[in-house]
Amino acid sequence: MHVLPLDKNKYQGVEIVVSYCTDSYYDVLQNRDGFKLTLKKRDMPEEKHYSDTLFSEWLDDPVAFGAFEDNKLIGIVEGSPETWNNRFRINNIVVFDPSCRNKGIGTKLMYSICELLRLIEVGASRKLLASL
Numbered sequence: 001m002h003v004l005p006l007d008k009n010k011y012q013g014v015e016i017v018v019s020y021c022t023d024s025y026y027d028v029l030q031n032r033d034g035f036k037l038t039l040k041k042r043d044m045p046e047e048k049h050y051s052d053t054l055f056s057e058w059l060d061d062p063v064a065f066g067a068f069e070d071n072k073l074i075g076i077v078e079g080s081p082e083t084w085n086n087r088f089r090i091n092n093i094v095v096f097d098p099s100c101r102n103k104g105i106g107t108k109l110m111y112s113i114c115e116l117l118r119l120i121e122v123g124a125s126r127k128l129l130a131s132l
Contacts, residue, residue, distance in 0.1 A: 001067055001068065001069045001074070001105060001108075002067070002068055003065050003066065003067050003068075003108050003109060003112045004065065004066055004068060005063070005064070005065055005066075005112075006054065006064040006065060006066045006076065006078075008055050008062070008064075011054045011055060011064065011066075012053075012054060012055035013053050013054070013055070014053060014054045015051055015052070015053050016051065016052055016053070016054060016076060016092065016094065016096075017049065017050075017051045017096075018049065018050050018051070018052070018092070018094045018096075019047065019048070019049045019098070020047070020048055021045050021046070021047045021048070021098075022042070022045065022046055022048060023041060023042050023044075023045040023046075024039055024040060024041050024042060025039075025040055025042065026038065026039055026040070027039075027040045052091075052092055054076070054078060054092075055078070056091075059080040059091065060080055060081060060082070060083065061080055061081055062078060062079065062080040062091070063078070063079060063080070063113065063116060064076055064077065064078040064079075065077050065109055065112040065113055067095070067105045067108065067109055069100075073096075074095060074096055074097060074100055074105065075093075075094060075095035075096060075100070075105050075106065075109055076092060076093070076094060076109070077090065077092065077093040077106075077109035077110060077112065077113050078090070078091045078092045078093075079091055079113050088117055090110075090113070093106055093109060093110065094106075
């Protein structure tokens, strides 16, 4: 398995389908100090699905990395800077096949995007983002 930057010209608009199973959720309650999050268990695990597209038009300067095994895309991480609040947002991270999960693939994807951010933060040229 290897992680590579995804070419925006090749992957822009490609639909990804995300599926996961959850046995809990966060209950959000407002209180006098702000909000309180409480993890609640579900009676039965629930399977969730959603789809998205890579390099969506609404994102500013998005970047993405893909995990590949035998030239097959098995996972992605995608993020983009949000200049209005001075943060970098992880838009998507997913390992598509549940049998490939919990094997460190998501961690390697996150390390890849974090390393890119570290390079940018220490003065690497913004051209690096454009080349991905």
